[in-house]
Amino acid sequence: MCGGGPVSTHNRFSADDLLLYLVTDTELSAPHSVAEVVEAAVAGGVTMVQVRSKTVGGRDLLDLTCQVARRVGHRVPVLVDDRVDVYLAARNRGEAVAGVHVGQSDLPVRDVRAICGPEAVVGLSAATPEEFVALDQQLPTGLVNYAGIGAVHATQTKPDHPEPLGVEGFARARSLCSVPAVAIGGVKVQDITPLMEAGADGLAVVSGICAADDPQEAARSYREVIGR
Ligand SMILES: Cc1ncc(COP(=O)(O)OP(=O)(O)O)c(N)n1
């Protein structure tokens, strides 16, 4: 890990943005388009959106990110998965893209923050006790706005997901790290209450919303249990 002093953030991110976090999947969204799913899900109560596609190149991911950002406007923050360059290109086009979510094998968050600047919302995945402790130590540096903790359950959506934590494992992980955190991985409606009692600030969902026949209704059913 490189050293360095505190880095200030000037974005308007709040932990409430994490309450119901939609992570998109183009294949699971079919027959709907990703933009249709996002539109419906925001109407149903989603509070943040991440554009994620592992099957397209940078140019198509940029187009998709811009499409989603235009649909959403400024209603909820839109982030892009992995690609700092796509975030920068979308911003350069004047699109309302709020930030980037990176994993442990993507660019280090110190570099992400240096490249994207203080206004970007930066999320980081964490899955092991070492990663949670490292994340907690980074908190005063202001590099990261929130953590994505998972996998809670095994999920076919991400075949290379980390070892499932279960709700109890999530609770233990959560206790090691005070940065706002969202639970991800096989999160269904019945998991919401235990996960929030375990300290989740919100839930990140892919298939539960993207693959639903009615993504608006699916989002609403998650949101009803979350409340607020
Ligand atoms: C909110 C949230 N949490 C975790 C992840 C997983 O990110 P990563 O570990 O980089 O894996 P990929 O999504 O890139 O396969 C996420 N995307 N969002």
Ligand SMILES: Cc1nc(C(=O)O)sc1CCOP(=O)(O)O
């Ligand atoms: C994108 C992602 N990241 C994970 C992690 O554990 O880091 S699990 C996952 C996919 C979650 O999809 P679903 O809601 O369909 O189970």
Ligand SMILES: [Mg+2]
């Ligand atoms: Mg990643």
